[in-house]
Amino acid sequence: MRERIWAPLLLLPLLLPPPLWGGPPDSPRRELELELELEPGPLQPFDLLYASGAAAYYSGDYERAVRDLEAALRSHRRLREIRTRCARHCGARHPLPPPPPGEGPGAELPLFRSLLGRARCYRSCETQRLGGPASRHRVSEDVRSDFQRRVPYNYLQRAYIKLNQLEKAVEAAHTFFVANPEHMEMQQNIENYRATAGVEALQLVDREAKPHMESYNAGVKHYEADDFEMAIKHFEQALREYFAEDIECRTLCEGPQRFEEYEYLGYKAGLYEAIADHYMQVLVCQHECVRELATRPGRLSPIENFLPLHYDYLQFAYYRVGEYVKALECAKAYLLCHPDDEDVLDNVDYYESLLDDSIDPASIEAREDLTMFVKRHKLESELIKSAAEGLGFSYTEPNYWIRYGGRQDENRVPSGVNVEGAEVHGFSMGKKLSPKIDRDLREGGPLLYENITFVYNSEQLNGTQRVLLDNVLSEEQCRELHSVASGIMLVGDGYRGKTSPHTPNEKFEGATVLKALKSGYEGRVPLKSARLFYDISEKARRIVESYFMLNSTLYFSYTHMVCRTALSGQQDRRNDLSHPIHADNCLLDPEANECWKEPPAYTFRDYSALLYMNDDFEGGEFIFTEMDAKTVTASIKPKCGRMISFSSGGENPHGVKAVTKGKRCAVALWFTLDPLYRELERIQADEVIAILDQEQQGKHELNINPKDEL
Numbered sequence: 146m147r148e149r150i151w152a153p154l155l156l157l158p159l160l161l162p163p164p165l166w167g168g169p170p171d172s173p174r175r176e177l178e179l180e181l182e183l184e185p186g187p188l189q190p191f192d193l194l195y196a197s198g199a200a201a202y203y204s205g206d207y208e209r210a211v212r213d214l215e216a217a218l219r220s221h222r223r224l225r226e227i228r229t230r231c232a233r234h235c236g237a238r239h240p241l242p243p244p245p246p247g248e249g250p251g252a253e254l255p256l257f258r259s260l261l262g263r264a265r266c267y268r269s270c271e272t273q274r275l276g277g278p279a280s281r282h283r284v285s286e287d288v289r290s291d292f293q294r295r296v297p298y299n300y301l302q303r304a305y306i307k308l309n310q311l312e313k314a315v316e317a318a319h320t321f322f323v324a325n326p327e328h329m330e331m332q333q334n335i336e337n338y339r340a341t342a343g344v345e346a347l348q349l350v351d352r353e354a355k356p357h358m359e360s361y362n363a364g365v366k367h368y369e370a371d372d373f374e375m376a377i378k379h380f381e382q383a384l385r386e387y388f389a390e391d392i393e394c395r396t397l398c399e400g401p402q403r404f405e406e407y408e409y410l411g412y413k414a415g416l417y418e419a420i421a422d423h424y425m426q427v428l429v430c431q432h433e434c435v436r437e438l439a440t441r442p443g444r445l446s447p448i449e450n451f452l453p454l455h456y457d458y459l460q461f462a463y464y465r466v467g468e469y470v471k472a473l474e475c476a477k478a479y480l481l482c483h484p485d486d487e488d489v490l491d492n493v494d495y496y497e498s499l500l501d502d503s504i505d506p507a508s509i510e511a512r513e514d515l516t517m518f519v520k521r522h523k524l525e526s527e528l529i530k531s532a533a534e535g536l537g538f539s540y541t542e543p544n545y546w547i548r549y550g551g552r553q554d555e556n557r558v559p560s561g562v563n564v565e566g567a568e569v570h571g572f573s574m575g576k577k578l579s580p581k582i583d584r585d586l587r588e589g590g591p592l593l594y595e596n597i598t599f600v601y602n603s604e605q606l607n608g609t610q611r612v613l614l615d616n617v618l619s620e621e622q623c624r625e626l627h628s629v630a631s632g633i634m635l636v637g638d639g640y641r642g643k644t645s646p647h648t649p650n651e652k653f654e655g656a657t658v659l660k661a662l663k664s665g666y667e668g669r670v671p672l673k674s675a676r677l678f679y680d681i682s683e684k685a686r687r688i689v690e691s692y693f694m695l696n697s698t699l700y701f702s703y704t705h706m707v708c709r710t711a712l713s714g715q716q717d718r719r720n721d722l723s724h725p726i727h728a729d730n731c732l733l734d735p736e737a738n739e740c741w742k743e744p745p746a747y748t749f750r751d752y753s754a755l756l757y758m759n760d761d762f763e764g765g766e767f768i769f770t771e772m773d774a775k776t777v778t779a780s781i782k783p784k785c786g787r788m789i790s791f792s793s794g795g796e797n798p799h800g801v802k803a804v805t806k807g808k809r810c811a812v813a814l815w816f817t818l819d820p821l822y823r824e825l826e827r828i829q830a831d832e833v834i835a836i837l838d839q840e841q842q843g844k845h846e847l848n849i850n851p852k853d854e855l
């Protein structure tokens with residue numbers, strides 16, 4: 146498929162100074178005008194403000210950092226507003242299609258007159274409102290991505306802290322965290338700030354919240370609390386906001402496009418091809434707004450079936466408050482997206498039977514808002530598909546309403562409601578998801594090696610797919626590995642001397658198997674000890690594969706020896722963790738109680754194991770928690786030869802408590818069932834081992850044949 150081009154912030158680099166533009170296109174937003182008053186003169190480009198805010202932060206000028214970063218965020222918002230408003234204004238002034246053309250020569254002129262008029266209008270509108278040429282507001286890909294990921298809020302929260310403005314810091318930290326839920330340090334910060342400020346009751350504000358998402362969430366909450374009046378109010382509000390946001394999204398698609406497949410200079414398309422090329426990018430982008438609007442900040446996957454779900458909730462809520470006509474309209478609207486949905490078809494019959502005799506059921510149609518929406522959506526699909534065929538690019542229409550093909554009960558029928566006689570009316574009341582593992586849950590397979598002691602299974606560890614074993618290493622092996630760790634980490638491997646990426650109160654050092662073997666080969670550590678690291682990781686892999694009774698090969702995905710050392714003088718009243726709570730193959734979202742299996746998580750990891758080497762330190766317990774990342778369900782004290790292993794998904798959130806004294810070392814292993822994600826370093830390590838074995842063999846042979854030596 147041709148890359149989806151998303152270029153909302155690049156403005157048309159239009160050329161000439163505009164004629165004055167008279168009058169606002171529609172009711173002005175008061176906020177916007179206020180800002181205009183506060184910041185007279187041309188709108189400063191947000192990338193410049195961002196750069197100067199970040200520079201001020203690094204130079205310790207926190208007041209200026211806050212001022213410029215806040216201005217950057219305002220400028221970024223205003224730019225969006227201006228573009229949307231200009232698009233609406235110019236669209237209304239220069240409608241397409243124009244009045245019907247006459248026959249004969251020049252019949253196409255009215256269309257082009259409208260196009261040219263609209264272009265002129267855009268240029269003048271934007272230049273006017275931006276106080277200068279729109280091209281000043283072009284930004285690099287990096288800056289755009291930073292704003293999408295809300296990185297400016299990360300600087301802001303730190304700057305506000307320095308200025309001792311705790312409430313604003315909490316706000317900024319939370320706003321950042323919402324779009325970066327894997328960033329556990331931020332969550333910790335928020336807790337700390339709130340505790341320090343004594344603002345524990347303070348409501349967390351997401352400054353970039355999308356109204357349509359907020360209203361939807363509120364609707365679901367009321368719905369689940371059986372408060373149907375309020376649910377209706379919020380879902381109706383959510384729909385109005387959704388359609389407004391949809392217009393904005395589509396407008397932003399009309400920005401400049403990038404033609405990555407063409408050498409710009411070699412691009413010699415004629416008039417209609419050039420228009421078609423550009424228009425197709427815009428159209429695909431607009432078509433994709435369905436996904437854009439269903440996707441929460443910082444996520445790649447949309448909420449499944451998002452828009453239709455509004456109508457699904459509403460049909461039932463209206464039924465519960467006795468508004469059968471509206472219930473019917475919503476149910477029929479839902480069927481526009483899922484015409485074969487048997488439950489809703491049953492509901493339609495049932496609602497029709499409840500109607501007053503004076504009302505003809507056939508006269509009640511699907512709600513107009515969704516009817517129009519779906520009609521356009523289908524037209525767009527057809528247009529894109531036929532153009533794709535004709536113009537020779539491939540396009541596969543995503544399934545916009547359901548991701549996994551089949552109907553998913555827990556998503557389709559709003560959950561958690563108890564209705565008498567529910568079955569009679571065909572409501573299936575799926576319970577909301579607890580994390581699922583899509584493979585047979587088995588455990589208790591043989592441990593393969595003598596001397597290994599079984600300690601706890603999943604049940605004893607209060608979870609699923611967990612196991613604790615002892616004596617996987619002997620005391621001597623622990624000592625040997627420990628010396629490898631010291632030896633390698635001494636020579637440095639990038640982590641050396643750095644504080645932990647997870648906490649500023651510990652030093653963090655690590656080494657991979659390949660690194661160990663290289664160090665061994667270079668004589669920095671005994672080769673035999675480096676090889677031990679290789680061998681014990683293979684031992685761990687075999688045990689995990691066997692214990693969980695996996696019937697396909699378990700591959701290494703990443704292996705790492707890690708030591709965490711408490712930094713002295715920084716351990717008083719520490720309340721952070723050595724390694725924050727996380728899951729290994731998904732992004733834990735404690736507020737939503739979900740774990741999103743999508744990048745940047747290592748989604749291909751299937752099993753994890755930690756093999757401990759020592760116990761002469763304080764703190765550093767390994768803990769499992771609930772998905773809230775707070776409630777500890779099991780706690781394990783490391784010691785030499787102890788191994789904890791578990792499946793890598795949202796069912797096993799875990800972390801490491803602060804190491805408050807001494808040095809804690811462990812071998813961390815992640816495994817995958819997908820050969821595509823085999824660890825490359827491991828394959829290289831295998832090769833090194835093979836070479837070493839050959840050399841050994843060679844020496845051996847030399848020993849047998851001493852006369853060759855002369």
Ligand SMILES: *[C@@H]1O[C@H](CO)[C@@H](O)[C@H](O)[C@H]1NC(C)=O
Nearest residue numbers: 594595596597616617618619
């Ligand atoms: C098991 O333990 C015994 C006695 O401690 C020891 O001699 C033997 O080498 C161990 N086996 C393995 C595979 O470590």
Ligand SMILES: *[C@@H]1O[C@H](CO)[C@@H](O)[C@H](O)[C@H]1NC(C)=O
Nearest residue numbers: 584585587694695696697698
């Ligand atoms: C693994 O075992 C299950 C049944 O226990 C079977 O359905 C599945 O096909 C097996 N997978 C492989 C790769 O052998």
Ligand SMILES: *[C@@H]1O[C@H](CO)[C@@H](O)[C@H](O)[C@H]1NC(C)=O
Nearest residue numbers: 601605606607778779780781
């Ligand atoms: C499992 O939960 C029980 C009850 O809360 C607790 O006593 C026990 O210590 C937990 N198991 C582990 C290994 O922490």
